[in-house]
Amino acid sequence: MTNSNKQNIKAIVQKKIGSKTIVALVERLFVHPRYGKRIRRTKKVYADNLLGSQVKDTVLLEQTRPLSHLKKWKVIKILKSFGEKL
DSSP: OOOTTSOEEEEEEEEEETTTEEEEEEEEEEEOTTTOOEEEEEEEEEEEOOSOOOTTOEEEEEEOSOOSSSEEEEEEEEEEOTTOOO
16 A cells, blocks of 8 residues: 555654654745735644654654644654754
8 A cells, every 4th residue: 555645744843742742833835826925834733753853853744643632743754953964
């Protein structure tokens, strides 16, 4: 079976809650339909953190079944650690 129906998003960890939960910010850009200006919007999502990501890490999140009232995402990969050089 393939997981093609699951959505993946890139996010930045904003806060850790306990040892298994993070709050991540997902940023999206869109163009205003009338004025053409690019607008940046952010959304806060709660995710299951089994890989041990820290605050300000860039992570890849995958949509999953509801794990709790707010958690509907899980960390599948840490793309960039905060202290890591490029």
